[in-house]
Amino acid sequence: MLAYFNSTRDRISIFLKSFLEEKRPRLARVNPLGPDAADRLLDFALQGKMIRGCLVALGYALAGAASVPATPEVTIAAGAAMELFQSGLLVHDDIMDRDLTRRGRSTLFQQYAELAAREGRADPGHSGEALGICAGDVAYFLAFELLAGLDAPPAALQKVIALSARELTAVGVAQMQDVAWGASHAEVKDEDILRMYTYKTSRYTFSLPLMTGGILAGAAPGLLDLLETFGETTGSMFQIRDDELGLYGDERELGKPIGSDVREGKKTLFYSSLMARVSAEERQRLERIFGNRDSSEADLAYVRDLAVARGVSASVEGVARGLEAKARDLIGRIRTGTEADRGALGDLLDYTMARKR
Numbered sequence: 001m002l003a004y005f006n007s008t009r010d011r012i013s014i015f016l017k018s019f020l021e022e023k024r025p026r027l028a029r030v031n032p033l034g035p036d037a038a039d040r041l042l043d044f045a046l047q048g049k050m051i052r053g054c055l056v057a058l059g060y061a062l063a064g065a066a067s068v069p070a071t072p073e074v075t076i077a078a079g080a081a082m083e084l085f086q087s088g089l090l091v092h093d094d095i096m097d098r099d100l101t102r103r104g105r106s107t108l109f110q111q112y113a114e115l116a117a118r119e120g121r122a123d124p125g126h127s128g129e130a131l132g133i134c135a136g137d138v139a140y141f142l143a144f145e146l147l148a149g150l151d152a153p154p155a156a157l158q159k160v161i162a163l164s165a166r167e168l169t170a171v172g173v174a175q176m177q178d179v180a181w182g183a184s185h186a187e188v189k190d191e192d193i194l195r196m197y198t199y200k201t202s203r204y205t206f207s208l209p210l211m212t213g214g215i216l217a218g219a220a221p222g223l224l225d226l227l228e229t230f231g232e233t234t235g236s237m238f239q240i241r242d243d244e245l246g247l248y249g250d251e252r253e254l255g256k257p258i259g260s261d262v263r264e265g266k267k268t269l270f271y272s273s274l275m276a277r278v279s280a281e282e283r284q285r286l287e288r289i290f291g292n293r294d295s296s297e298a299d300l301a302y303v304r305d306l307a308v309a310r311g312v313s314a315s316v317e318g319v320a321r322g323l324e325a326k327a328r329d330l331i332g333r334i335r336t337g338t339e340a341d342r343g344a345l346g347d348l349l350d351y352t353m354a355r356k357r
């Protein structure tokens with residue numbers, strides 16, 4: 001479904017390998033943990049689909065600058081930076097959610113914890129988390145170093161760096177809200193959850209890379225506005241699907257634990273819609289399940305079944321379909337790029353609505 005991006009994904013992978021290999025000697029001068037972190041981050045990044053990196057090339061193409069197969073190296077380098085941002089965010093997200101697996105493998109902080117245990121260090125769990133936090137930070141700073149060295153006009157480069165810093169700041173603040181909500185049974189409105197989705201996921205995942213490509217291509221402000229709004233809309237769909245998979249997905253296919261959002265007490269649209277539709281007795285049971293790290297598989301099954309019985313799943317699906325219609329309307333308003341470029345946006349929507357992992 002995302003075949004349009006195959007060549008770009010391959011080029012970003014090659015670029016990332018080269019970039020991080022180039023940094024290894026400098027990192028090694030600090031201590032051996034430096035090149036080891038670079039190796040672990042590279043391995044982590046290469047496991048992903050690299051959608052964010054590929055969207056830089058698509059944003060560039062939609063500005064009419066070049067087709068994706070012929071996209072210049074500057075968009076590949078910027079795409080690699082987006083993937084480093086993504087790696088850092090996921091490393092930190094796994095620590096906050098206490099997830100031990102991602103993409104079917106040990107999360108980065110868990111790798112460090114396992115290493116600390118093998119080496120007989122004190123408190124290997126804490127050591128793993130601390131080293132994971134540092135590795136995530138390293139990914140961010142390497143990404144900004146990469147952006148600072150882009151072969152681009154100074155004005156465009158300044159805009160890209162400022163935009164990236166702004167969006168990552170927003171992610172951090174939105175994550176704080178997510179964590180704070182998860183630690184309470186406070187009532188949360190759907191519009192507040194959707195706002196959190198916008199800044200925690202949508203903008204950095206879709207708006208940022210699409211706009212980065214557009215800025216590098218010298219896109220008109222009108223197109224950048226369309227790319228920004230398309231990114232916000234599609235990103236909210238993406239997060240809704242992520243929430244759904246976290247509740248109903250196949251753990252083997254998804255590559256990470258099912259039910260962790262429930263055990264962390266995450267305030268998703270599924271949560272708010274469910275709480276608005278249950279009896280007082282059902283709410284009491286749900287409040288014992290959400291935010292409880294010891295919630296059983298039977299508890300999770302109860303949540304899933306109740307969500308279906310109360311029409312929650314259908315209601316949330318309706319929200320996703322509404323966002324999809326808005327995103328398709330935005331595609332129709334884009335007049336630049338080729339038919340294949342605009343078609344790739346439609347394919348991205350199809351993928352987001354149908355994804356299983």
